[in-house]
Amino acid sequence: MSRKLAILLFPLFLAGHTAMADAARLYHIENENDAVILRRYAEPVAFPLSDADKTIIAQLREAANHYKGVGLAAPQIGYARQIILIEINEQAAAIRSSTTESLPQQIYINPSYEPLVSTSITEDWEGCFSVDSVIGKVPRFKSIRFKYRNLDGHWIEREVEGFHARVIQHEVDHIRGTLICDRLTKDHIHGSPEAMKAQRIAELNDNQREIIQQLYRHSPQPVKSERKGQ
Numbered sequence: 648m649s650r651k652l653a654i655l656l657f658p659l660f661l662a663g664h665t666a667m668a669d670a671a672r673l674y675h676i677e678n679e680n681d682a683v684i685l686r687r688y689a690e691p692v693a694f695p696l697s698d699a700d701k702t703i704i705a706q707l708r709e710a711a712n713h714y715k716g717v718g719l720a721a722p723q724i725g726y727a728r729q730i731i732l733i734e735i736n737e738q739a740a741a742i743r744s745s746t747t748e749s750l751p752q753q754i755y756i757n758p759s760y761e762p763l764v765s766t767s768i769t770e771d772w773e774g775c776f777s778v779d780s781v782i783g784k785v786p787r788f789k790s791i792r793f794k795y796r797n798l799d800g801h802w803i804e805r806e807v808e809g810f811h812a813r814v815i816q817h818e819v820d821h822i823r824g825t826l827i828c829d830r831l832t833k834d835h836i837h838g839s840p841e842a843m844k845a846q847r848i849a850e851l852n853d854n855q856r857e858i859i860q861q862l863y864r865h866s867p868q869p870v871k872s873e874r875k876g877q
């Protein structure tokens with residue numbers, strides 16, 4: 648139930664209706680074996696891409712297509728490699744703000760960022776496929792200078808702001824072994840998905856609420872992690 652609630656409430660990872668039977672299992676911080684991978688500082692990727700890294704990228708795409716959501720990092724499917732995927736579809740953009748633009752699926756390799764000198768901190772709701780127990784309003788930089796290698800190995804550097812910048816920061820955290828449960832200190836609103844439901848919904852307008860309900864009705868049951876001792 649908590650997984651379904653998390654999907655309902657947290658647009659970072661809204662589920663869709665496309666199902667692929669062979670999508671990778673998602674790793675969870677609450678599972679101590681999974682946590683070993685999730686907590687590792689991921690290894691940078693060399694070019695030209697090895698067959699192993701190409702396979703990881705293909706698996707990451709499959710998992711993103713299956714679970715939907717707006718971002719996924721290689722450690723979340725079991726590989727401590729510096730590879731992240733971001734995809735912001737129109738529905739995910741609509742439930743954020745009028746200024747959030749959709750973004751086709753991107754693969755960013757060896758990504759890093761630094762805040763722009765003029766930026767400030769902003770808080771917004773985040774959930775995570777790898778964190779079942781807590782969601783909340785995570786502080787992030789509004790605008791960043793983002794640097795990564797594309798699939799051809801070229802270094803790209805540019806300024807990014809808004810929701811895209813937020814998702815980048817969330818996914819780069821993953822390759823550094825950091826999760827939202829580390830960011831959600833006592834100074835920031837957070838709690839279990841169930842406890843936060845009313846507040847999250849109350850902040851949406853009618854149109855956004857309708858979109859979330861539609862997505863919820865079409866969401867597949869996520870693959871359950873194999874919990875140790877459960």
Ligand code: NI
Nearest residue numbers: 774775776777
């Ligand atoms: Ni995450």
